[in-house]
Amino acid sequence: MTQPSSAPVQSAGKGDLIFTITALAVLFLTVVPVGTAVFFLGFVKGDSPCVMCWEQRIGMILISLVGLFVLRYGPKPKYVGMAVLIAAWGMFMGLRHVGMHGARDIGQGFSIEIMGAHTYTWALFTFWVCVIAMGALLLMVRPAHLDGAVRSLNGLERLTGWAFVVVVAANVVQAFASTGPPPFMGQSDPIRFSFNPRYWHWSLEEWKPPIKFALRGRWAVAKPDVSAADADVAKGPLGTLPALAVTSRTKLGVALNGAPTDLAYDAATDRFLVTTDKAGIYLLDGTLASLDRYTVIDIGFAVDLGRFAGAAFLDKGELIAVGENKSFVVLAPSDSVSADENFRYFLESRDKFREINRSRFGTVRARMFYVSSAAYDADAKSIYAVTVPNSIAKRLVVSRFDRKDFTLSEEFVPALDDSVGLALGKERSLGEYMVSGAVVVDGMMYAISAAHRTLLTINLATHRVVAAQVIPDIPAPVGLAAKGTDLYVLSADGSIAVVPRPVPVPARPAAPVKR
């Protein structure tokens, strides 16, 4: 290549290893990821980048372009600055893209896989390597490199420059065919690349209103707040329902370290279990008047347990506390553990329980929903949790986990039993109920909803709501326990309303589902 006579020129002299490395790095970045993407994946295999892939590819091209600036004008701070900014943005783009698919099942992803990883993962990796390479190159910068003179390019550097031009020109062709001239732009789900214009599809879908920006989108799910639930029993999705009369009222007779969040009862030991929003676990006697033992969990140790929202007695004398994030801890009362041994698990009263297990429930239908309840079915050896609605979505999902391995066994969205006279209002849904306490007795789940103060009875065999009653005049319920023929409804202020447990409806063959 001939140098223009108008430009000041100096030759690359000895010791300019930094320029050789830069040229090789730019050549590699241009030819391998970007060149392969456009020539092989694009022109040969017909792969068209999605809009996010386009911007990541352009990010790599821009870093290469900065490399050309460095080769011609030296590593001026403004070029280094641009390279760092572009690489940092590129890593963000890669992470944003990986975030859409990174948690899918094994082998799943978007578009094609290359050497065990999808393209967006390689983009993240490439930008990461760029940052490392730039850091290494910066260590080699000397004052003489910053004299501002325009350098003449040697053979390798010219080859790098023209390879860049060829690869970018090919990308211009692909971009014109795939995305079109302005204002058309890349698409979320691009159509296969072709040189034949009859298959070109230029889209304005990304410009469609509303042009509204949000930071976390559907991940911005607020934590459940039962106190904010609508208490009006007349406005529930099932319309006017019969009321359950409160037969007696009582109060927790023990001072807790925080507000109670759930209640459970164990007939075998005649004890109640209470969890609190300050990670407290309390075992009370059968009259709720005296404390048997308690502890406070270190919820930040290893698994983030979040705020306790559900509690249940399991078998073998063990109990479970479930966080609203579906993480859980299993404990067993014990008088043979030392406080020192339990230092890592408990913050207070460290010699009263053994920690058996601490992990997280995985869900499918209930994913992206918090829960506010837990129940145990000894017959089915299963633990249950029920989703609560949020500002993004309202869906009532019952999740069943195996007691043995704490893994999801079943999930269902209850339907209404069409023989019991229940009917949803127009455009209403059971998902509006906010189940804040649940208990299982004889194959029936009793679920108390803080919204509209409604007790739902769900047949776990048929997956149908077989009864619904309201319990007016109670503060926001947070927990539910069954003792004998009664249900104990615990509220956040520690008050307890006792109501008769509705008589279970016998299981019957499944009828057509009415949602």
Add this chain to the structure above:
Amino acid sequence: MEFLTLVLILVAALFILRKPEKEQAAFRMLVVSTLLMIFLFSLATRGGLLPGLNF
């Protein structure tokens, strides 16, 4: 819009290689291309700018 971004990049590269005295013009094209990339990516991900992951 990607087409426009890439054309700007191509012209900037040609300036660097063939007309190095147009350093400022080439640099402006680099900056505009970078801003276009950031804008287009943000537009495409406007419903959730941050990665969809637990933080």
